[in-house]
Amino acid sequence: MGFSNLRIPKLCEFCEKPFEAKKVTARFCSKYCSEKSGKRQKQLAKEMEARQTLLEKSVSKIADIQTRPYISVSEAVTLFGISRDTIHRLIKSKKIPAINLGERLTRVSKIDIEKMFTAVEMPDKSKEIPEKPNFEVGNCYTISEISSKFYADPGTVTNLIKRNKIPTKKVGSFVYVPKNLIDKIFDGK
Ligand SMILES: [Zn+2]
Structure with a gap:
């Protein structure tokens, strides 16, 4: 094609300054901006990939936790969305069985936490229905x-x-x- 006399007013996609492009497809004002943009794209792609990997890891971690009868306290936090304090309190009051494998190595029974957290929700719902106040005389x-x-x-x-x-x-x-x-x-x- 060689030289072109075409001058198209455009905005650089990297520095956002106006420039005169020789090709309709031109996106950057300079080689510098083009390279910088390429680097930024790569960086963004890398970050996306890292985030994706992290997500996949946590998904497989949860899947792994699901298969084990005894789980760590932090795994219970991840799985049930309850606080460490709550879990420790339940262990202390012997509401959920736990094994202590050493310092910071407490393992709790997953099934018992499961049971507890469904058991807690059920009576709450049934309680709400008869709680409609009856203010009739005699009641x-x-x-x-x-x-x-x-x-x-x-x-x-x-x-x-x-x-x-x-x-x-x-x-x-x-x-x-x-x-x-x-x-x-x-x-x-
Ligand atoms: Zn530029």
């Missing part, structure tokens, strides 16, 4: 009624209601509380 206690029925002073009753997030309804100077929710608490004690 409610007043604070003083609870107080005399369960031999607790009104302050204690009020605290108990707050602590258990029991819904209440105020009518005049009386606070009405659904009977079933109160009975459930005192039954449980």
Whole structure:
């Protein structure tokens, strides 16, 4: 082709300065910008690859954890998204079996954590349904009624209601509380 008289105004893709291109396909103002851009592309590709490798590693790590009955505390953190503190507390209270293979080598039973974290969610859901407050007359206690029925002073009753997030309804100077929710608490004690 040789020389061309063509002059096309363009913006360099690397330094973003305007330049006059001799070819429609030109992307850079200079050899310098072209090389720099190539290096940057390679760098980006490398970073992408590193990120991809990291991702694949964590996927295969999780797959590997899934196959073992006993896992480390940090693996339990990865797998269940619960904190180290929670896990250590569960071990301490003997809620999940653990083996101590040495300093920082605690292994916990994966199945037991699994069971626990499904077991915790289930009753929570079933609790939410009957907790719809029923404020109809005859279905409610007043604070003083609870107080005399369960031999607790009104302050204690009020605290108990707050602590258990029991819904209440105020009518005049009386606070009405659904009977079933109160009975459930005192039954449980
Ligand atoms: Zn340039």
